[in-house]
Amino acid sequence: MTGRNLRMRRLSRATSALSGRKRGAQPKVVALGGGMGLSASLTALRRITGDLTAVVTVADDGGSSGRLREELGVLPPGDLRKALAALCGDDDWGRTWSQVVQHRFESKGDLHGHAVGNLLIVALWEQLGDHVQALDLVGKLLGAHGRVLPMSAVPLELQALVKGHDPDVPDAIVTVRGQATVALTPGEVQSVHVVPPDPPAVPEAVAAVLDADWVVLGPGSWFSSVIPHLLVPELLDALVTTKARKVLSLNLAPQPGETEGFSPQRHLEVLGRHAPKLALDVVLADEAAVPDRESLADAAQRLGAAVELAPVASPDGVPVHDQELLAAAYDRIFRMHGRIGPWR
Numbered sequence: 001m002t003g004r005n006l007r008m009r010r011l012s013r014a015t016s017a018l019s020g021r022k023r024g025a026q027p028k029v030v031a032l033g034g035g036m037g038l039s040a041s042l043t044a045l046r047r048i049t050g051d052l053t054a055v056v057t058v059a060d061d062g063g064s065s066g067r068l069r070e071e072l073g074v075l076p077p078g079d080l081r082k083a084l085a086a087l088c089g090d091d092d093w094g095r096t097w098s099q100v101v102q103h104r105f106e107s108k109g110d111l112h113g114h115a116v117g118n119l120l121i122v123a124l125w126e127q128l129g130d131h132v133q134a135l136d137l138v139g140k141l142l143g144a145h146g147r148v149l150p151m152s153a154v155p156l157e158l159q160a161l162v163k164g165h166d167p168d169v170p171d172a173i174v175t176v177r178g179q180a181t182v183a184l185t186p187g188e189v190q191s192v193h194v195v196p197p198d199p200p201a202v203p204e205a206v207a208a209v210l211d212a213d214w215v216v217l218g219p220g221s222w223f224s225s226v227i228p229h230l231l232v233p234e235l236l237d238a239l240v241t242t243k244a245r246k247v248l249s250l251n252l253a254p255q256p257g258e259t260e261g262f263s264p265q266r267h268l269e270v271l272g273r274h275a276p277k278l279a280l281d282v283v284l285a286d287e288a289a290v291p292d293r294e295s296l297a298d299a300a301q302r303l304g305a306a307v308e309l310a311p312v313a314s315p316d317g318v319p320v321h322d323q324e325l326l327a328a329a330y331d332r333i334f335r336m337h338g339r340i341g342p343w344r
Helices: 003-019 035-045 063-072 078-086 092-102 116-128 131-142 179-183 203-211 222-231 233-241 264-274 293-302 323-337
Strands: 028-033 051-056 147-150 157-163 173-177 188-195 214-217 245-249 282-286 306-310
Touching: 028 035, 028 203, 028 222, 035 051, 035 078, 035 222, 035 323, 051 078, 051 203, 063 078, 063 116, 078 092, 078 116, 078 131, 078 147, 092 116, 092 131, 116 131, 131 147, 147 203, 157 179, 157 222, 173 179, 179 222, 188 222, 188 264, 203 233, 222 233, 222 264, 245 323, 264 293, 282 293, 282 323, 293 306, 306 323
Parallel strands: 028 051, 028 214, 051 147, 214 245, 245 282, 282 306
Antiparallel strands: 157 173, 157 188
């Protein structure tokens, strides 16, 4: 049996299991991304729905994740760990385990910089031989308010075409390799792709997207956390064909290096170039971070979306999302643009 046929059988089983569950009164939400951006969405979303799945990028090659990936050939666990920590509850159990899995060792030896959660996840992968089963078990231990899945079953290398990477040759376009490098690259990122170019999606992740009421993309590092999900063919097909409504949450500010100088509408244009068949329903942006509302509305309309402006930034002026404000914005969007009748 070919690898693709095996994945399709797993997808069929996963879809059947999801479809057989009784729908509750809350929206079934899938959030895609990685790093701190996804963590912000998950922390907000777990406040408004009990049916939440995170689908996480697996292209990280820096820090503890990069070392484990290089030494053991495993998926990078760091972004998966952060997602699990974000899904921990606000009670003593949740706060304690969130801190434990995020704890990093400080030493002069080989353990320096490794996160406890990374080691726990990789240990269970080796014990169980199944990415999804191991992550579900970690989630159960943490009391996570949702499920965490990798977007692909193989570790990916992110590559970017960058113009002006060398300031002495501003018009030259070069290939920059590695997510950690792409995230901080000088110059202007033109496009990104992954190696291998046709990576297998995790069937449970595809099934979750197909069964969702809402899919949330962003916020997060645009080229290294948000767009990579669109580069996994089976996952992109699911995003295009799902009956779920899709909301794209924009960042509060351009990211130095990766999207320096980008306007909010430029973010949409770049995403559209990477997935021209993908239509959106809503673009969420902080009202103070949009200097040109008409241009953003035009760019959103080209993707089939309406713009929702809401105060979602931290009131202290730091460009991070406020958990309660972001939760309120998502809740309002789900009610205004969702199905007829209340969710709960």
